[in-house]
Amino acid sequence: MVSSRRRNCALTVQIQLYDAQGILLDETNGLAEIRRLIAEDRVPIRSTTSS
DSSP states (O other): OOOEEEEEEEEEEEOOOOOTTSSSTTTTTHHHHHHHHOOOOOOOOOOOOOO
């Protein structure tokens, strides 16, 4: 889910990520790993033939 809002001329964007079972990711169940991969510039790029 993505939401955004403006406050004092600044735009804030909030992204909520869910796992395959529909559980919201947080620092204890996957989000920390995603943050680490982004910081290390190691974000996997999914490739599919049906996109």
